[in-house]
Each structure stands twice: as C-alpha cells, then as structure tokens.
Amino acid sequence: xxxxSWITLRGLFGRRxxxxxxxxxxxxxxxxxxxxxxxxxxxxxxxxxxxxxxxxVVLPVVALIVGTGVLGAEIDDGTVVHILTKPLPRxxxxxxxxxxxxGVTAVTVAVPLCVAGVLADSVRLGLALAAAxxxxxxxxxxxxxxxxxxxxxxxxxxxxxxLIWEGLxxxxxxxxxxxxxxxxxxxxxxxxxxxxxLQGDVSVPVAAVMSALISVGFTVLAIDRLRSFSVAGETS
Amino acid sequence: MTTISADxxxxxxxxxxxxxxxxxxxxxxxxxxxxxDVSMSLGPGVTGLLGPNGAGKTTLxxxxxxxxxxxxxxxxxxGRPTWRNPEVYRRLGLVSEREAVHTFLTxxxxxxxxxxxxxxxxxxAAARRAIALVEMEGAQDRRIGTYSKGMRQRAxxxxxLVHEPQVLLLxxxxxxxxxxxxxxxxxxxxxxxxxxxxxLFSSHILEEVEQVxxxxxVMVAGRLAASGDFRTxxxxxxxxxxxFTVHSTDDRALAVALMAEASVTGVELDRAGLTVRxxxxxAFTRVLPKIALREGIRVRQLVPQDESLExxxxxxxxx
Numbered sequence: 001x002x003x004x005s006w007i008t009l010r011g012l013f014g015r016r017x018x019x020x021x022x023x024x025x026x027x028x029x030x031x032x033x034x035x036x037x038x039x040x041x042x043x044x045x046x047x048x049x050x051x052x053x054x055x056x057v058v059l060p061v062v063a064l065i066v067g068t069g070v071l072g073a074e075i076d077d078g079t080v081v082h083i084l085t086k087p088l089p090r091x092x093x094x095x096x097x098x099x100x101x102x103g104v105t106a107v108t109v110a111v112p113l114c115v116a117g118v119l120a121d122s123v124r125l126g127l128a129l130a131a132a133x134x135x136x137x138x139x140x141x142x143x144x145x146x147x148x149x150x151x152x153x154x155x156x157x158x159x160x161x162x163l164i165w166e167g168l169x170x171x172x173x174x175x176x177x178x179x180x181x182x183x184x185x186x187x188x189x190x191x192x193x194x195x196x197x198l199q200g201d202v203s204v205p206v207a208a209v210m211s212a213l214i215s216v217g218f219t220v221l222a223i224d225r226l227r228s229f230s231v232a233g234e235t236s
Numbered sequence: 237m238t239t240i241s242a243d244x245x246x247x248x249x250x251x252x253x254x255x256x257x258x259x260x261x262x263x264x265x266x267x268x269x270x271x272x273d274v275s276m277s278l279g280p281g282v283t284g285l286l287g288p289n290g291a292g293k294t295t296l297x298x299x300x301x302x303x304x305x306x307x308x309x310x311x312x313x314x315g316r317p318t319w320r321n322p323e324v325y326r327r328l329g330l331v332s333e334r335e336a337v338h339t340f341l342t343x344x345x346x347x348x349x350x351x352x353x354x355x356x357x358x359x360x361a362a363a364r365r366a367i368a369l370v371e372m373e374g375a376q377d378r379r380i381g382t383y384s385k386g387m388r389q390r391a392x393x394x395x396x397l398v399h400e401p402q403v404l405l406l407x408x409x410x411x412x413x414x415x416x417x418x419x420x421x422x423x424x425x426x427x428x429x430x431x432x433x434x435x436l437f438s439s440h441i442l443e444e445v446e447q448v449x450x451x452x453x454v455m456v457a458g459r460l461a462a463s464g465d466f467r468t469x470x471x472x473x474x475x476x477x478x479x480f481t482v483h484s485t486d487d488r489a490l491a492v493a494l495m496a497e498a499s500v501t502g503v504e505l506d507r508a509g510l511t512v513r514x515x516x517x518x519a520f521t522r523v524l525p526k527i528a529l530r531e532g533i534r535v536r537q538l539v540p541q542d543e544s545l546e547x548x549x550x551x552x553x554x555x
Contacts, residue, residue, distance in 0.1 A: 003349050003352040003353050004353070006349070007338065007341075007349055010338070010340055010341065011338065011340070014338075014339075014340035077336055078332065078334040078336030079336045079337065079338055081303070081330065081332050081334075081336060082336075082337075082338070082349075082350065082395065083353065084303070084322075085301070085325050085328075085329065085330050085396070086322070086325055086350070086353040086354055087322050087323050087324075087325045087326045087354065087355070088322055088353060089322065090322065227320050228305070228320060229303070230298075230303060230304050230305065231298050231303040231304060231332070
C-alpha cells in the first residue's frame with residue numbers, strides 16, 4: 001500500500017466522523033430484515049428501501065462523508081501541507097486518495113445493499129446492487145474529492161447536489177436525470193438483474209458512459225487543482 | 237535534475253549550496269496588497285525574516301515554498317520556479333506556522349511517512365537520523381496528540397528535515413515554545429546554518445532573531461524595509477527617540493528637572509500627565525529614579541508609549 005493511502009486510511013478511521021458511516025447502512029439492513037420478517041410484499045418495500053433509502057441516501061451520503069474526508073479534512077486542518085511538500089507528481093496523491101474513498105464507500109454501501117437486495121428478490125439482485133453501487137461509489141467519490149479542492153464548503157455543495165439536484169429536481173424535472181449518478185446506478189443495477197423493483201430512467205449506455213466520464217473528468221480536474229493548491233493567506 | 241540526484245546519491249547534501257531568489261515578488265488579495273515588490277536572495281546560513289504581525293511574512297514564505305502563486309514577480313530555487321513544481325521539495329523543506337500534525341500517528345511514523353513520500357533509499361534510517369537531530373528519540377513512539385506544543389514543533393521540524401533539504405523555511409518556529417525548547421530550536425537552526433544550509437525563519441520578536449541569525453530581512457506592511465547585518469539594524473532601532481508617559485506626585489517639578497537631562501529631548505505637560513521624549517532609552521530609564529529621589533517626587537507610573545513593534549518598524553522604514 002502506498003504511503004499516501006496508508007496516511008489517508010489512518011486519517012479516515014482516526015477521526016470521529018468515521019462513526020457517521022455506520023448508522024445509515026445499519027438502518028438499511030434493519031428495514032430490509034424487518035420488512036421481510038413481517039411478510040410485507042417485496043414490491044411494496046423494495047423500491048422505498050432499496051432506491052429511496054439505499055441508492056438515494058445511503059450511497060451518496062456515505063460517499064460524501066468519505067469523499068470530502070480523504071482530502072478535504074486534511075485541507076481543513078492544514079495537514080495536507082505535509083503531503084504536498086513532497087516531490088510527488090500530484091496524480092500520485094489524488095489517485096491513492098480516490099482509491100481509498102471509492103473503496104471504503106463501496107464496501108460500506110455495497111454490503112448492506114447486497115443483503116437488502118437478496119432479501120427483496122434474489123442473490124442476483126443483491127449482487128447487481130452491489131456492483132452498480134460500487135460504480136456509483138467511484139463516480140461520487142471523484143466528484144466529492146474534486147469538490148473539496150474547488151470550494152471551501154465541499155460538504156454543503158455535495159449535499160446540495162445530492163438533495164436538491166438528484167433528490168428534488170430528479171423527481172420533478174426528468175431532464176436532470178441524465179446528470180444524476182443515482183440514475184446511472186439504478187439503470188446499471190436494473191440491467192444486471194432485471195426486476196420490477198428498479199425503475200431506470202436513463203439508458204444503460206448513457207449510464208455507463210456518463211459514469212466513466214464523471215469519474216475520469218473530476219479526477220483529472222482534482223489533479224490539476226491540486227497542482228495549483230494555494231495555502232490560504234492571512235488576509236483572505 | 238541531474239545535479240539534484242547526484243547530490244543525493246553521494247549522501248553529501250551539504251556539498252552544493254542552494255540559493256532561493258525572489259525577484260520583484262508581489263502578492264495581492266483583491267485590493268489588499270500583502271506583499272509588495274520584494275526582492276531578495278537567500279544563501280547558506282541562517283536568515284531571520286522579521287516583521288510585525290500582518291506584515292506579509294507568511295504570505296512571502298508561502299510563495300517561497302510554492303504554496304502560493306506570486307501576483308507579480310517570481311520565486312526560484314536554484315533557477316527553477318517553486319510554484320507548480322513539486323520537484324523543488326527535493327531541496328526544500330517547510331515548517332508552516334499552523335500547528336497541523338497527524339495527531340493519530342507517532343512521531344516516528346510521521347517522520348517515516350515523510351521519508352517514504354520523499355522516496356528516500358533507506359527511509360527508516362533517515363527517520364531515525366532526523367528524530368535524533370531534534371532529540372526526540374525518547375518520545376518517538378508516543379502519539380503526536382499527546383505532545384506539548386514544543387514537541388510537536390520538533391516532530392514537524394524532523395519531518396521537514398528528513399530528506400536533508402538544502403533550504404529550510406520555518407514560519408514562526410518559536411511560537412508557543414518554552415525558553416528551554418526555544419534555546420534548543422535556536423541551537424538546531426545554528427547548527428544547520430553552519431553546515432551550509434539555507435535557513436529562513438520568520439518571527440515578530442526582535443530578541444529571537446537577534447539570538448539566531450546574523451542577517452535579517454525586515455518586512456513592514458508588505459515591503460522589505462531593511463536587510464542586512466542584524467547589529468546595524470538593531471542600532472538603528474535602539475537609537476530612535478522613545479516616548480514615555482509619566483505620572484508622579486508633582487508632574488510640573490519633574491518636568492523642570494527632566495529638562496536639564498541630556499538624554500531628554502522634549503517634555504510636554506498636560507492634564508493627562510507628563511509626556512517625555514528621550515533620545516537614549518537606557519540612559520533615561522536609569523536617570524529618572526535618581527531625579528525623582530533628589531527632588532522628592534514619587535513616580536507613580538512610567539509607560540513607554542511606542543514599544544509596539546509596529547512603531548519600531550515604522551521608525552526603521554523612515555530611517
């Protein structure tokens with residue numbers, strides 16, 4: 001493991017905000033287990049739990065906490081200077097951090113989603129949700145990592161994207177769904193395991209291409225921003 | 237590039253001295269000019285960057301360290317720009333003012349991580365050497381979160397020194413240190429400077445600079461106000477006129493007696509008390525109690541009026 005990812009992991013799990021990651025996946029599994037054991041029809045509890053909670057809330061929020069944490073937290077407390085005063089090309093800093101963010105998010109989200117998917121329909125749906133949310137974890141992480149270099153309020157801006165753009169506008173204005181990672185994840189999961197539970201609004205090619213574009217585009221942007229990283233001056 | 241790797245391979249980083257050059261460097265934030273047309277060239281030895289708070293020292297240091305783009309002018313280390321050029325960190329170390337450390341690591345882990353990030357051939361040995369240099373062996377396996385401020389600072393210095401950089405920049409390194417830690421840090425900087433490294437540290441405290449460095453760069457309000465030998469600058473500072481406010485049992489009688497003193501250049505009497513201008517700080521403060529005793533006047537209060545660094549420095553700018 002590279003030194004950058006080692007420090008990033010230590011930093012991530014050494015901070016208390018890591019504990020924020022635990023309740024949401026737990027609630028997801030709990031609701032799925034509860035619905036299943038009470039004998040509720042999967043058609044009734046599937047969409048609200050899998051999509052409404054799992055893909056619309058748990059995945060982006062966990063990605064937001066982790067994605068803004070791997071670099072944003074270090075920028076906030078100034079420790080980023082230690083990594084930046086090294087003769088490392090900046091991609092050697094961004095890529096390990098992105099890998100940690102996407103990996104931690106994917107594990108945290110894919111496992112409960114997989115369990116919920118299995119309980120709702122089949123092992124196939126469980127695996128489909130896990131795989132699609134891993135793709136989503138990468139795209140979200142790239143976005144939020146770049147946000148932490150573009151603004152001093154990455155968490156706020158990330159929340160605006162998740163809640164307003166994907167949540168509110170996505171359900172009202174259908175055109176915004178083309179630019180919604182959540183919709184890509186739904187489309188991909190539905191493609192891998194077609195069930196009546198997931199309702200994809202974008203086509204699979206669009207979802208795949210856009211996920212890749214977002215992941216690569218924001219990563220390149222983050223690397224470029226980190227090259228010109230400025231320490232905030234006294235007067236600013 | 238080739239020269240850099242050659243130096244590192246021979247393991248004698250002190251062999252080739254480095255020069256940090258600033259040419260007409262300015263930096264502004266909107267309408268606020270933080271650094272105004274500063275040019276200087278820093279070579280081996282210890283240099284103090286002296287100036288009151290808000291003079292632009294940190295902004296200047298950040299530009300030197302490649303963490304801020306100059307709005308105008310350029311900063312180069314051995315001819316290469318420091319901005320957007322991570323390669324300079326092979327020859328440059330920075331200890332920033334913000335007490336930012338990974339508190340969850342031990343000092344050894346922290347310094348070792350630095351060594352690894354530098355890609356040093358034997359990171360463990362380099363880390364041990366750097367920790368020994370700041371004399372932190374005894375505490376190296378404790379988490380940095382448990383350290384005092386001075387110990388954290390030393391851990392940060394060790395991390396910045398692990399690759400034996402030619403140039404070390406320190407922003408207010410003595411802040412928050414107790415006298416013993418301060419002395420220790422001063423010795424360390426001396427040693428590094430004597431070994432041929434280029435050391436620049438900033439401070440807003442005159443005495444700190446006096447004890448560490450022979451050459452100073454004085455910054456006031458974003459400009460380079462003076463540079464050169466410390467003693468010359470210090471003389472300019474101590475020989476400036478001093479203003480005191482004096483309260484006594486009989487201000488008028490004291491004013492009359494003081495006017496006869498050579499060290500006193502002016503006396504002003506008003507309802508607020510007595511304002512005395514003295515040409516020689518030491519002579520005046522020695523003679524005042526004697527006069528008071530002789531005249532049977534009790535001095536209730538003696539307040540130096542212009543001891544703020546700003547006034548000291550602004551005098552220097554005018555001089």
